[in-house]
Amino acid sequence: MALDAVPLGRTGLRVTELAFGTWRFGRENDAGEVEVGEQRAHDLLDAYADAGGRFIDTADMYGGGRAERYIGDWLSERDREDYVVASKMYWPTRQGPNGRGLNRKHLRESLDAVLDRLGTDYVDLLYVHRWDDDTPAAEFMRTLDGFVRDGTVHYLGASTFQPNAWKVAKANEIAKREGYEPFTVVQPRFNAVNREIAGNYLDMCRDYDIGVVPWSPLAGGFLTGKYERGEDPPDGTRGATDQQFVDSYLTSSNFDVLDAVEAVADEVGATPAQVSLAWLLHHDQVVAPITGARTPDQLRENVEAADVTLSADQFERIADAR
Numbered sequence: 001m002a003l004d005a006v007p008l009g010r011t012g013l014r015v016t017e018l019a020f021g022t023w024r025f026g027r028e029n030d031a032g033e034v035e036v037g038e039q040r041a042h043d044l045l046d047a048y049a050d051a052g053g054r055f056i057d058t059a060d061m062y063g064g065g066r067a068e069r070y071i072g073d074w075l076s077e078r079d080r081e082d083y084v085v086a087s088k089m090y091w092p093t094r095q096g097p098n099g100r101g102l103n104r105k106h107l108r109e110s111l112d113a114v115l116d117r118l119g120t121d122y123v124d125l126l127y128v129h130r131w132d133d134d135t136p137a138a139e140f141m142r143t144l145d146g147f148v149r150d151g152t153v154h155y156l157g158a159s160t161f162q163p164n165a166w167k168v169a170k171a172n173e174i175a176k177r178e179g180y181e182p183f184t185v186v187q188p189r190f191n192a193v194n195r196e197i198a199g200n201y202l203d204m205c206r207d208y209d210i211g212v213v214p215w216s217p218l219a220g221g222f223l224t225g226k227y228e229r230g231e232d233p234p235d236g237t238r239g240a241t242d243q244q245f246v247d248s249y250l251t252s253s254n255f256d257v258l259d260a261v262e263a264v265a266d267e268v269g270a271t272p273a274q275v276s277l278a279w280l281l282h283h284d285q286v287v288a289p290i291t292g293a294r295t296p297d298q299l300r301e302n303v304e305a306a307d308v309t310l311s312a313d314q315f316e317r318i319a320d321a322r
């Protein structure tokens with residue numbers, strides 16, 4: 001199957017209904033191993049592109065810049081115009097008081113570095129990775145608007161402001177008043193076990209016509225069903241090397257949700273991962289979950305989620321499972 005193109009919120013840009021995330025590219029896990037090296041990264045990008053995927057998600061801090069370099073090398077062999085590339089900025093890139101956050105000096109320096117690593121003249125979508133309490137929103141919205149005006153950025157997004165919907169609303173009201181480019185997309189954590197954005201935040205997105213691009217759509221792999229109640233995480237999984245993952249995801253209430261996902265998966269003849277992605281896509285505001293598949297086989301399995309349709313009853317049973 002090939003993935004379809006869908007509108008990015010209210011913009012005219014069309015993106016693939018499943019984005020591909022590169023958080024683990026060049027990243028060392030707790031055991032000191034690089035999770036996804038350059039060759040594997042390129043194999044994954046090939047598998048994603050072969051399935052029709054055109055929406056690549058990265059950030060300046062992923063793998064300390066290695067993720068963007070891997071993507072840039074891969075893109076250099078392709079037509080860059082075929083791809084929608086999103087990056088993010090906020091986290092420290094250097095020592096010193098201005099080496100982090102959304103102040104104008106840091107944003108300008110960071111964007112130059114992003115473009116250099118990606119080997120491109122522009123990013124299609126730039127997210128602020130976090131809200132910055134130390135920089136006035138009017139300052140960073142004006143800086144970001146400047147990037148759009150000079151053509152180095154095409155669209156703006158806000159990442160991980162959940163559950164503080166007011167922050168996105170405040171920034172967009174400033175943009176409206178001043179004639180700046182607003183945030184047209186948000187990237188919160190959202191999956192069947194992490195539903196902080198249900199209610200107020202999603203209502204804000206609907207009201208402002210903002211598209212939602214969920215991160216960790218499979219709860220870091222928990223929703224694939226490979227973890228068992230009361231059992232140690234299997235070798236080679238994220239859970240095997242990440243105690244924080246174990247503490248936050250392998251909980252009794254999360255396993256209750258997984259039970260519901262697995263029951264629906266049996267009914268529709270799909271895998272739990274596919275059902276979990278289909279559950280997200282069932283929401284009107286969701287544009288494209290960002291799959292974090294770590295192997296080409298995982299990726300190919302997840303891509304098939306676009307063909308899975310849930311009934312209203314199946315959707316509700318998962319939503320009500322905790």
Ligand SMILES: NC(=O)c1ccc[n+]([C@@H]2O[C@H](COP(=O)([O-])OP(=O)(O)OC[C@H]3O[C@@H](n4cnc5c(N)ncnc54)[C@H](OP(=O)(O)O)[C@@H]3O)[C@@H](O)[C@H]2O)c1
Pocket residue numbers: 020021022023024057058129159160187214215216217218219220221222224226236237238239273290291292293294297298299301302
């Ligand atoms: N804005 C933000 O602050 C933020 C934060 C986090 C992530 N993100 C973005 O969201 C992307 C996705 O996040 P994520 O990696 O947490 O997503 P995820 O899809 O919830 O989890 C990915 C993990 O799930 C497992 N997995 C995926 N598909 C599988 C399958 N079919 N079968 C078995 N296991 C499967 C793999 O685990 P194993 O490694 O165990 O095989 C993989 O590493 C990131 O790459 C990044 O682009 C953004």
